[in-house]
Amino acid sequence: MTADPTGTPDIVEAADAVLSTHVADEFGFCEGCLAEYGIATPHPCTAHQWATRTYVIAGEPAPRR
Numbered sequence: 001m002t003a004d005p006t007g008t009p010d011i012v013e014a015a016d017a018v019l020s021t022h023v024a025d026e027f028g029f030c031e032g033c034l035a036e037y038g039i040a041t042p043h044p045c046t047a048h049q050w051a052t053r054t055y056v057i058a059g060e061p062a063p064r065r
């Protein structure tokens, strides 16, 4: 794993991308899972949980989405 010049690990950028796409729709299902996998998944989905946990492990506050 390489770090960018700002010192932010790539894994946090990946987590940020997940959090920006895996958001709840008006019925409580994940829009990201439906778009990427065609599966209606209750939100927060596994990908969202992974991203949130990744922020915790990196010691950074996760963005609220």
Ligand SMILES: [Zn+2]
Pocket: 022, 023, 030, 031, 032, 033, 034, 041, 045, 046, 047, 048
């Ligand atoms: Zn999802």
